[in-house]
Amino acid sequence: MATPLERRTFLKTGALAGAALVGTPAAAAAQAAAPAAQAPPPLTHAVESAAPADVQVLGDNERAGSDYMLDVFKSLGFEYFFANPGSSFRGLHESLINYGGNKAPEFITCCHEESSVAMAHGYFKAEGKPAAIMAHGTVGLQHASMAIYNAWCDRVPVYVILGNHADAAIRRGAEWYHGVQDAAAMVRDYTKWDDFPWSLTHFGESAVRAYQVSMTPPMAPVVLVLDGGLQEHPISKDERLPVPRLTTPAPPAGERGAVEGAAQMLVAADNPVLVADRLARTPNGMTLLVELAELLQAGVIDEGSRMNFPSRHPLNQTQRARAAAADADVIVGLESADFWGTVNAVRDQLHRSTRRLAKANAKLITISTGDLYIRANYQDFRRLQDVDLAIAADAEATLPALIDAVQRLVTADRRRVFQERGAKLAQASRAAAEANRIAATYAWDASPVSVARLCAEVWAQIRNDDWSLVSSYYSNDQTNWPRRLWNFDKRYQWLGHAGGGGIGYGAPASVGAALANKKHGRLSVAIQTDGDMMYAPGVLWTAAHHQVPLLSVMNNNRQYHQEAMHVQKMCNARNRGIDRGEIGSRLTEPNIDYAKLAQSMGIHAEGPITNPNDLAPALARAIAVVRKGEPALVDVVTQVR
Amino acid sequence: MEMKRVGIVGAALVAIGVSVHAQNAPPAAPANNTPPVQPAAPAQGSVPAGKVENGGVLYKKIGCYQCHANEAQGGLSGPRLGPNLVPYARFSQYIRNPTGEMPPYTTKVLSNQEIADIYAWVNARPKPPAVDTLPHLAR
Numbered sequence: 001m002a003t004p005l006e007r008r009t010f011l012k013t014g015a016l017a018g019a020a021l022v023g024t025p026a027a028a029a030a031q032a033a034a035p036a037a038q039a040p041p042p043l044t045h046a047v048e049s050a051a052p053a054d055v056q057v058l059g060d061n062e063r064a065g066s067d068y069m070l071d072v073f074k075s076l077g078f079e080y081f082f083a084n085p086g087s088s089f090r091g092l093h094e095s096l097i098n099y100g101g102n103k104a105p106e107f108i109t110c111c112h113e114e115s116s117v118a119m120a121h122g123y124f125k126a127e128g129k130p131a132a133i134m135a136h137g138t139v140g141l142q143h144a145s146m147a148i149y150n151a152w153c154d155r156v157p158v159y160v161i162l163g164n165h166a167d168a169a170i171r172r173g174a175e176w177y178h179g180v181q182d183a184a185a186m187v188r189d190y191t192k193w194d195d196f197p198w199s200l201t202h203f204g205e206s207a208v209r210a211y212q213v214s215m216t217p218p219m220a221p222v223v224l225v226l227d228g229g230l231q232e233h234p235i236s237k238d239e240r241l242p243v244p245r246l247t248t249p250a251p252p253a254g255e256r257g258a259v260e261g262a263a264q265m266l267v268a269a270d271n272p273v274l275v276a277d278r279l280a281r282t283p284n285g286m287t288l289l290v291e292l293a294e295l296l297q298a299g300v301i302d303e304g305s306r307m308n309f310p311s312r313h314p315l316n317q318t319q320r321a322r323a324a325a326a327d328a329d330v331i332v333g334l335e336s337a338d339f340w341g342t343v344n345a346v347r348d349q350l351h352r353s354t355r356r357l358a359k360a361n362a363k364l365i366t367i368s369t370g371d372l373y374i375r376a377n378y379q380d381f382r383r384l385q386d387v388d389l390a391i392a393a394d395a396e397a398t399l400p401a402l403i404d405a406v407q408r409l410v411t412a413d414r415r416r417v418f419q420e421r422g423a424k425l426a427q428a429s430r431a432a433a434e435a436n437r438i439a440a441t442y443a444w445d446a447s448p449v450s451v452a453r454l455c456a457e458v459w460a461q462i463r464n465d466d467w468s469l470v471s472s473y474y475s476n477d478q479t480n481w482p483r484r485l486w487n488f489d490k491r492y493q494w495l496g497h498a499g500g501g502g503i504g505y506g507a508p509a510s511v512g513a514a515l516a517n518k519k520h521g522r523l524s525v526a527i528q529t530d531g532d533m534m535y536a537p538g539v540l541w542t543a544a545h546h547q548v549p550l551l552s553v554m555n556n557n558r559q560y561h562q563e564a565m566h567v568q569k570m571c572n573a574r575n576r577g578i579d580r581g582e583i584g585s586r587l588t589e590p591n592i593d594y595a596k597l598a599q600s601m602g603i604h605a606e607g608p609i610t611n612p613n614d615l616a617p618a619l620a621r622a623i624a625v626v627r628k629g630e631p632a633l634v635d636v637v638t639q640v641r
Numbered sequence: 642m643e644m645k646r647v648g649i650v651g652a653a654l655v656a657i658g659v660s661v662h663a664q665n666a667p668p669a670a671p672a673n674n675t676p677p678v679q680p681a682a683p684a685q686g687s688v689p690a691g692k693v694e695n696g697g698v699l700y701k702k703i704g705c706y707q708c709h710a711n712e713a714q715g716g717l718s719g720p721r722l723g724p725n726l727v728p729y730a731r732f733s734q735y736i737r738n739p740t741g742e743m744p745p746y747t748t749k750v751l752s753n754q755e756i757a758d759i760y761a762w763v764n765a766r767p768k769p770p771a772v773d774t775l776p777h778l779a780r
Contacts, residue, residue: 315660348742437778441769442714450714456777480717487779561707565718568704572744578703578751638710641718 035262062234066095068200068241069231073132075243078105078159080123080515083134084143085109088163088178091231092134100226105132108515113140115508116296117147117221118498119539120158122509125495128282128518129216137164137183137225145187146502152190152219153380154305154499155278155369157214158221160191165228170604175228178613184223189377194223200230200241208244216367217251217281217394251281251394253401258391262332262365263405264387267414269330269363272298272422275342276308278335279395283491286310286397289334295406297422299324304483305337307494314426319484324428326359333366333387334395335418340362340383350573353455363388367395367402370490380500416516436484437564448637449612451555455481457555457615458525461623465523468492470513470550471506471525475533480641494524503560504535507552511543514550514631523626524549528633530556530594531588537597543631544602551626553619554594554635556606561640562586594635607635688729689754691761699759703751708743719743723763729770732760 053221058064069092073081085093096107110116114134120131135144141162151158160185165175184194199205203226208223235241254262266272274293280286289309293300299317301324302309309316317324325331327344333339343358358364364387371392375382391398410418440452459482469482488494494512498505507528514524533554543550559582568581591608598605606618606626615636622632700706700713708719715721722732733756736746746756772778 032652232740339675349744433780437772437780438769439721441772441775442766444769444775445709446712448711450710451716452714453777456775458775536698564704565707568707569744572703572750574745575749578746581704581707604739639716640707641710641716 011025012017039040040147044347045189051512058234058515061237063237064091064095064099064231065200065233066091066226066231066234067099068235069203069207069226070095070100071241072204072243073105074100076208076211076246077129078107078132080120080125080131081105081109081134081161082110082119082131082344082429082512083111084111084116084140085438086134086136086140086163086176086178088136088140088165089161089226089231090163090230091120091136092161092163095231105189106172108542110508110542112536113143113505114145114147115511115536115539115542117144117151117160118505118508118536119515119542120511121147121151121154121156121499121505122157122495122512122514122515122520124156124387125509126468126470126492126513130159130211131512132159132161134161134163137162137180138178141183141186146500147508148187148221149190149378149428150498150500150502150505152378152500153217153420155220156499157219159210159214160187160221160223162223162225163226163228163231164196166196167227167229169304170229183225187221187223189375192220192373194225196225197230198226198227200235202242203230211502212248216249218373218395219281251397252369252372252392254391254393254398256272256401258389259398259401260405262367262387262391263402263409265330265363266296266298266332266364267406267409269298269328271328272296272330272332273301273324273328274298274334275301275303275325275336275339276306276334277303277337278305278393279309280306280491281394281396285399286491288396288403291601292399292403292406294422295403295410295418297418297425299328299425301325301342301424302426303336304494305335305496305499307488307491307496308334310487310489311483312489314429316429317425317432319432320428322357328358328362330363330365333368334399335368335370336366337370337380338382339364339366339368339387340385343385344383348461348569350432365389365391367391367393367398369394381484414425440481440485443639445612446639447612448639449610449615450639451641452481452485452613453612454555454636454638455485455527456528457612457619458482459486461616461619462523463487466521467525468495468513470495470517472525473512492517492520503532506532507536508539508542508548510552511539512549514543514548515546518549518629523553523623525589526550526552527555528552530558531560533590533594534587539599540603540631540633541601547629548631549626549629550631551619551622552598552631552633554633554639555638556590556592556608556635556640559640560587594633598631598633598635603631603633605633605635607633608637609635610637612640688760689757691754691757691759693758693761693765695755696758696760696762699751699755700762703746705739705759712766714766714769724766724768725764729757729760732756732763 007217042219096102116133120133123131135141165171165179166181171179193210195206197206207224210224214220214222276289279289286308300309300315301321302318320397331343336342344354344356347353366387371390440456443450472480472482510526517524562584564582571578571581595605595607609615609618618634622634625632708716709722710716713722736756739745
């Protein structure tokens with residue numbers, strides 16, 4: 001709560017800085033830096049002791065423009081607005097906490113706008129509907145931009161609300177360097193749609209349109225810029241401002257003839273493989289893929305951007321993905337982000353080369369919304385793979401028709417062939433799982449703790465809970481240790497990855513996803529890497545402040561390990577020194593104490609743990625805290641992955 | 642800073658003697674997509690004496706552990722190396738002339754004796770407990 005003196009100081013500093021900025025920025029900076037304890041000038045006392053000349057409060061028959069904005073946002077069903085507070089959206093902020101009662105949406109205080117977006121990203125992965133973030137149109141968006149790019153690459157809708165004062169005639173000082181002609185321009189290459197409404201009616205339509213656009217596959221972030229004046233100017237309560245009705249368009253399904261063609265190839269195939277990446281938009285996506293796979297007795301490779309297929313299903317061939325793809329005569333990419341990378345490989349040496357992994361005569365089919373929408377600048381669309389059949393459609397929406405078409409084509413003879421094939425695949429799947437169990441035994445008692453041991457210890461304590469792995473650094477790998485050892489069979493148990501490879505996603509996305517899981521009573525667990533945590537440690541405070549039940553288990557290998565591997569490769573290729581590859585990537589000298597870091601923000605934390613035998617009791621204590629509704633952290637010093 | 646799909650770089654002794662990696666092996670084939678290296682090929686010539694302790698120092702110092710993990714048990718970017726998994730001749734040959742993602746280690750930066758030391762250390766790694774004795778790994 002600000003004291004009168006603090007308010008006076010703020011007013012003085014703001015006014016002087018604003019006036020000086022027009023002429024001499026240096027003088028303004030000097031004034032802004034003046035000590036707060038300095039006595040206020042006589043003029044301020046005079047102003048404060050004088051009767052107000054113009055009492056400016058909302059009249060009884062008035063409300064704020066941002067109240068209407070909140071009406072619209074509430075109609076869209078937002079549960080949370082993630083934000084670091086900013087004056088350019090102060091009108092909406094006030095409407096949210098007073099007019100809206102800070103419920104649905106609730107303001108979640110974030111310590112960095114990049115974290116705000118990543119939290120919304122993680123929230124969507126767990127909940128299946130978007131959250132909004134608020135930020136300044138300039139400095140806030142600049143902070144947020146990398147996380148927006150991650151969400152774009154992951155085709156995740158994040159609803160970005162930016163504050164901006166368009167009318168230069170009435171800007172305060174800060175509103176000049178927080179002002180921008182076209183705020184959304186800097187992220188337009190990696191957002192799907194944006195607008196800067198000029199009226200409240202315009203706002204209402206654009207707010208609903210933004211939601212519709214973001215949720216129509218391919219889903220992606222959208223930006224809505226809210227003028228400060230539009231937020232703050234009073235409007236009459238009698239003014240009729242309609243709240244447009246939200247109708248999310250049905251996603252496009254594949255053309256009937258093309259779907260029939262795909263079904264014919266699948267039924268005739270000796271060894272078809274279904275490759276799913278961003279397939280499962282909803283829980284039904286996994287149900288449909290299981291149905292299709294069982295109908296065909298086809299192998300499935302889950303590339304992991306979504307939770308597409310139960311990890312222990314006998315037809316799951318993810319743990320032997322390359323072998324399965326190499327054996328296939330028909331490969332179907334279902335919302336595959338990198339289908340070229342599924343059937344080809346790049347050899348990363350001094351002179352790079354490529355080769356095909358799939359059989360030369362394998363038939364290739366894609367079903368993807370990626371064929372419906374592409375942008376030019378950022379290159380996340382990957383290499384073009386020539387295929388035999390490309391169906392430009394949403395894969396989940398297309399699966400029912402594909403299943404029907406396959407059912408019509410399957411004969412008794414083919415069904416017998418399918419059953420034999422399924423038995424072989426089940427055997428291969430069991431062998432891969434057994435190999436994983438045995439692999440985990442190596443270095444079981446080693447210190448630092450092996451990542452396999454860490455994941456096995458966590459699994460032993462959560463396996464009987466309704467759990468959700470909200471983040472795992474290697475989550476884009478099909479074969480990281482949780483996926484090798486844990487039994488994933490629910491959509492919210494696996495939430496994919498950052499999308500764009502931007503570090504600083506894991507920690508905030510975990511908090512956002514855990515917030516979504518909270519009302520469902522799920523036990524949220526993050527395998528949290530150290531380098532990622534150091535991008536956004538403020539999220540620990542957000543978790544503590546908002547009582548987000550989240551178990552963060554630090555996978556603390558004390559380095560940016562992957563980058564060390566890259567540099568090692570360069571060292572070897574250049575043949576002039578191979579023992580300095582870690583320089584620049586180490587996070588040692590001093591070691592970072594993540595337990596103390598978390599404790600400083602009010603979180604139960606233990607560690608650093610180096611003896612694997614100390615892990616189980618520490619995890620048990622931390623999980624007990626999480627079950628009571630609070631976050632907890634266990635810092636485990638680990639080997640590299 | 643970045644992260645990429647499928648554990649990215651094999652920096653050390655990747656895929657020694659693994660048939661599926663014979664030529665132009667794919668980048669960073671996940672270790673568990675790679676069958677454990679089988680000691681199928683006979684060793685050619687005698688195994689030189691290696692110094693275990695120095696091998697351990699080198700294993701860490703020159704980055705082997707980055708892909709194969711601290712105890713040579715294998716990681717996401719490199720397969721398990723030991724104990725007692727790979728004949729010395731193939732171990733040594735692959736370090737000099739890798740065919741997969743692993744970068745080469747030439748005689749200029751790593752001597753034959755140093756390879757022998759690393760080989761000795763890898764083979765001195767303790768055997769793991771039997772999987773069925775670990776309740777954490779029960780199916």
